[in-house]
Structure formats: C-alpha cells, structure tokens
Amino acid sequence: MEDFLITTAKVLFIFGLNMGVFAPLLTWVERKQSALMQDRIGANRADILGFSMIGLFHPIADAIKMLAKEDFIPEGANKIMHTLSPIICVVPALLTFAVIPFGGEYVIGGKHIKLVIADLDVGLIFIFAISSLATYGTVIAGWSSNNNWSLLGSLRASAQMISYEVAMGFTLVGVFMVYGSLQLTQIGAAQESFFRWGIFLQPLGFFMFLACAIAENKRAPFDVAEGESEIIAGYFLEYSGLKFGMFYMAEFLEIVTISAMVTTLFFGAWHIPFISSALILSMLSFLNETLANIILMLIHISVFWVKVIFFIWFQMTIRWTLPRFRYDQIMKLGWKILLPLSLANILVTGIVILILQ
C-alpha cells in the first residue's frame, strides 16, 4: 500500500509538472525568448483585469482559443487514424519520463525511496523503443489527412527520424560503455564526482546526441518535416483545435524529455558539482535523519530541474539561431557524418577503457 502511494505521488509529480507547468509555459517561453533574441517585445497583450504579467496569460488564451475552435476532419480522411495520431505523438513524449530519475536514493522513515517511477534495468533501451513510436504518430498523421502536403511532410519526417535514430543509438553506446550500465539511476549515481560527468568522459557523444535528439524532435534547424515556407505545416497541416495543440504539446514535452536525458546522461543528473550528498548530509547532521534526507531530496530535485531548464533554454536558443538545413544536407549529416563519427566514438571509447583497465 505504501509503495503504491509513493509511486502514485511520483507519477502525479511528473505528470503535473509536464502537463501543468512545462507544456503550457514553453509556448510562452518560445514566443518570449524568440522575441528577446530578435530585439522584439513578444506576447504581452493578453491580460486579466488589466494585468498582463509579461504575457503569462497567453497560454490560457491559447488554450481557450483551441478549445473553442472547430475540430475539423477533412473529407476522405481516415477518421480513426486521424484522431489517433496526435495521441500517438503525445504519449511517447510523456512515457519516456517513467525511467528518467529526477533524484537519487533517500532514506525517509526507514524506507529507501528512489526518485524514479520505474527503475528499469534497460532504461535507455526503453527510451529508444518508446521515442521511436513517435515516428508512427507523424507518419499516420500525414497519411490519414488525405492531403499531398501532409504526406510529403510525413515522408520527410519518417525518413529523417529513422536515419537519426540509428546515429542516436550509437552515440549513447559510448555512455553505457563508460558507466557499465543501462539503468539510468545507476548512470546518474555514477556521476557523483564532477570529473566523472558524461560531458568530460564523452564530449563528442554529447554534441552528437544533442544534434540527433533535436533532429528526432523535428525542430529547427531540422524542421524540414514541418517546413512552414514550403509545405505549410507538413504532417499536421489538416489538424485544428485541440488535436493541433496536442502536436505542439508533444513537441514541447519532447524538449523537456531531451533536456532531462541530456542532464541525466551527460551533466551529472541530480548532483551539484564539487558538493557530494554526503557533504550536505554532514552539514545537516544537527537534524534527524529523515528530515535531513527530505531536505537533501528537495535540493537534488531542484538541482535536476534547474539543469533541465537550462537545456530547454539552450534548445530554444539553437532553434532561434540556426537556419533550416536543406533536405540533402540533413541526410548527409545523419548518414555520412554522425553515423561514422559515432562508430569511431565507440571504437575510441573501447580502446581507452581497455588501456585504463
């Protein structure tokens, strides 16, 4: 019973944080950040009783607008598939968070609590399996809309996502060779000391993983699948109302997922540089064990989310800095550069591990 309650609390925390904070807030963040980067002002007109709160009410206005819109299904579209595909896009983005740890292991009331919903032995492989499901969402969305532009968009999306999935898998092989585990909690725990962070052990892996992950998410500079200027909106062209919103939600949740994965794998997960958990616990030794552990847990959770927010900012910056790649350049980068480089990365990592043994 106790375990059930704890798990429910974790699920509610992750679900609430993603759907209640990140998904709506990131629409605002994207508009406001792009505005600031381009010396504009950005969304600031929506107000409640004259308080505009630097545009923070715009997500609410957007939600009301989307709910009030007509839910349009085009003639000749496959109705079931058309309705299903936004769901297929959103669910994987949420589901990957099940294995990402947002804190370490704490002793509270004599009970060991791990801050991860499902501590799978094959955590990383689970993430790959689930995130590649999102490809189906885009393909079905484009195909079921009965629209040429949508089909073109989904063709581009599927080709791009499948090619980058290969490179993405290989970039992370180096990470679990170094840490010797596929379990994300163990990878996180192994990065306790600052110089054991993934960015120092796998610097090339980090850049390649970030490039592949952004390509998987189909955001600029890899947004040919969406291609506003060429194929209007690509695969979700024929969607309106809340279904259209779900595609955007999926995109924003994917940003959070990528940031969380980068944090867990390369940037020390929940650890603070040079300050170990034991040090914090010894500083809090005047409290009893449970209370000290709760404070430590809160510190670790906030450190983890601060890192995640930094990477969200970083991804947004990349999205509003770089122009779109040409289609052949995307394929060239994926197959001719990232794939051989990731294979070379595995080789070099293996040689170094052999030498150090």
Next chain:
Amino acid sequence: MIVNRNITMTWWERIYLPEIFRGISVTSNHFFRNLIGFIPALLNKDKKRKIFTLYYPDEKVEFPPAYRGRPVLVVDENGTERCVACGLCEIVCPAKCIEIQPDETELEKERYPKSFSINMARCIFCGFCEEVCPKEAIVMSDECEIADLDRNKMFYKKDQLLISKNKLQKRLNYIKEIYGKWNY
C-alpha cells in the same frame, strides 16, 4: 536540387561546430541584454536605455523638433490665434487641403480666420504652410496618431487645430532657426 554557389569555406568553418557557437553567442547576447534591459524601461527609469525596442502603446517616443506631425494653429498668450488669414498657406498647399474664411476684427491684427479647416485625409505633411506663413501662426506639431476610420472625422475644424504656444515652443524655436534667412 543542389546549387553550386562557389562558396569556399575555411577548415574552421567547415567543422561547423565553432560557427554554431559563434551564432549562439550573438543571439544569446541579444537575449540577455533584452532580458535585463526591459526592467528600467518598465520602472520608467530609462534615462540611458540599453534596448532600443519601445513598449509602444505604453511607452511613447519623444520626437525631435524637426519631426513634422499634423499642422496646428498657434495660440498666443492673450488667447487668440496668431493667424491673420492672409491665405498664403491655402495657396501654397500642394494637396489643397487648407480652407480659410477670413473676417475683420477689432484687435490689432485687424484680420482673423472665421473658419480654418484642414482636411487631414489629404494633407501630405510637407510643411510648406509652416514655411510660407509670415506670422509663424501655423506649425507642424509632433502629433502623429491621427488615423481614423471615418473620413468626416479627418476634416479638422478650427477649434481642433488651436494649440497654445507653450506646447509648441520647441518647434517655434526650430523654425526660427531654419527659416531665419528670410528675416521675417
């Protein structure tokens, strides 16, 4: 289709990553400058503002005296307009938007405009009326938010055109300076 644009890139540019970071540093530089720069603007302490984007409807620009907004009639300290209804501005106006009906008065200036109207839908803001006026009676103000959906409302009557001298002092000084060579 691959277009060969004959661009030769150096090795440093071809490895792509450093150039990405250069781009990101430029954009994030703007981001942080604007992120912090809007705070003094909101607190109205923008004596030396770092950002140049104005929060327009909330924040207004102070135009330089050379700015030509809508033409207005200057009202002197004694409460009457300076205009003597000579009709020079009416004649010089290239858009023919000024219409004056003169009349006699007991005051020292002997003549005054009984009605003075400017059709702002036709005005081209050239400033000829101001330049030709012998009394410095009609000047260009700094008002520019005069758009309207109704054409009849663009037909400005005399009472809409009268503005006291104190508000126009900057422009009056300025036109004395630029049209001073005529010695009027």
